[in-house]
Amino acid sequence: MIVMLLVARAFVWWRRVRQLSDEHHKLRLHLSSVAFLPRIVRWQARAIFVGGICQMKAFVFPGQGSQSVGMGKGLFDEFRDYVDRADQILEYSIEELCLSDPNKLLGRTQYTQPALFVVGALSFLKKAQNDTLPAYLAGHSLGEYCALFAAGAFDFDDGLRIVKMRARLMSEASGGGMAAVISCDVSRIRELLHTSGLTGIDIANLNSPKQTVISGALPDLEAARPHLERLGAGFIPLPVSAPFHSRYMAPVREQFEAFLRNFQFRPLKIPVIANVNALPYQDHQIIYNLKEQLCGAVNWTDTINYLVSRGVSEFDEVGPGTVLGRLIREIRQPATA
Template sequence: MISYIFPGQGSQIKGMGGKLFDEFKEVTEQADDTLGYSIKKLCLEDPDMNLSQTQYTQPALYVVNALCYLKKIKEVGCKPDFVAGHSLGEYNALLAAEAFTFEAGLQLVIKRGELMSKATGGGMAAVIGLNKEQIFDILQENNLKNIDMANYNSPAQIVISGPKTDIDYAKPIFETNKGVTMFIPLNTSGAFHSRYMAEAKKEFAVFLEPFAFSVLSMPVISNVHASPYKQSAIKQNLIEQITSPVKWAESIQYLMNTGAMNFAEIGPGRVLMGLIQRIKRETGVT
């Protein structure tokens, strides 16, 4: 069996997409019409330095991930057994499973990016070397009650999220812990996947209300539950995803537990494949 996995924010890089914009010209034109600007120019040239801004990053990754998927299907001639995506990448997993059209998915991602970009003053950091129980204890013991756990990327790579001042304050506390191998502040403007995205979640729920989703053509693993989407819960999952932690390690473990599983990362970079190797190593899977 094979699972296709789609990367999220953080995997963007100038030059991503390359020749795919010309190879899939019709899809590129649909993206331009929906966005109101040239996606090819943004990704390949980034003349206004917008690619790292959330409201541009998310649509750009969605489009490039989608083009990479089209290219992959064209090459192999068949679809995967399962799909999953990390945060924003989950929209590409749903697209692959035919939950919505390319344009409809792009409209959702544009709105999601706009709402998430409004969240300012927040920060995130990756803590490497501790498990979630150890991080929880440190947060409790040091009265860091304003910080949430946002991404469970692997059993010992967890991203925390909260006000930037609190993340900065937490840095030396974590760095002096003998179990922490690295504390890496992330380049984000908001405290994503935390309680501080509640307003974005509320507005996104209103935007999602009129949308209807088609029957999924393959299993999509949910970030929120680390298990396959239920058809009746697609809308609620996408709403909850904005404030819920990304259960990536559990999602990959779920897929590995279904049987002999291969993975292919569909999109720019190899961040997720690196995480899978880390998950296997930290869980003792060979």
């Protein structure tokens, strides 16, 4: 009887949500029942109401560059079963790597990416225990794998196996680099690269209106530097071994696609916004989007703008660091600010 009463109340509430949703540009509101009998029935809405207005939340997961020694503290003891499985898959102690990094490996791509996936996934599991589930998920580069895990595309073990292979392939790539360009509009960067004949440089990350990352051969990047600095832009070489998110990762893309085809991907329970096009994943696009992400730009600015256009007003950064929060604030600033 108690369960039936709770379900009846939830249904009435759901109908009210639908009415308010229609009144606010028909915002998508997803409900999911999170507990099964014999637990008390608990409904988690992927939207919240403030002052009678429907407000939507997104969880965002950071990527490479957000790692730091000490990340994940408190999670490893709480989710010991996951940690033990991670150790078996990786063949080293993920807890030791994240908390103390005695061999100074955390900054290496082969180790960074699995570590960020484990901490991001465990952070989501911790958050999901007490927090309202989000309306949308998104991740920056490697963070997109955490978002897909949270959406149910794969379980923890398969996600880690996929990330382990991605990290290995990317760590073996070489022959170029990346640089962050600060305080220069991406359209001006593209124009400069074209007029200067530096067509071997690709736009890798569109992080915010104030920050763009470029990839290419090291001589090309160095040749672009004085041109960009004359425009008043900051130029910061990044400590990476290869020109990630560029055409030069094509050989890695083909190997990675073949590996991805060994896995069965499940339908997403929560929409995930893809880096490659800043649009929601379709279930049949998972392999395509993940392989294309290696060679394509991370369209983070468009991702946040899309989420805002869908009614998202709250962004929770899940995982280590606060980099995404700063980028989101830059993206959401008025153009005149």
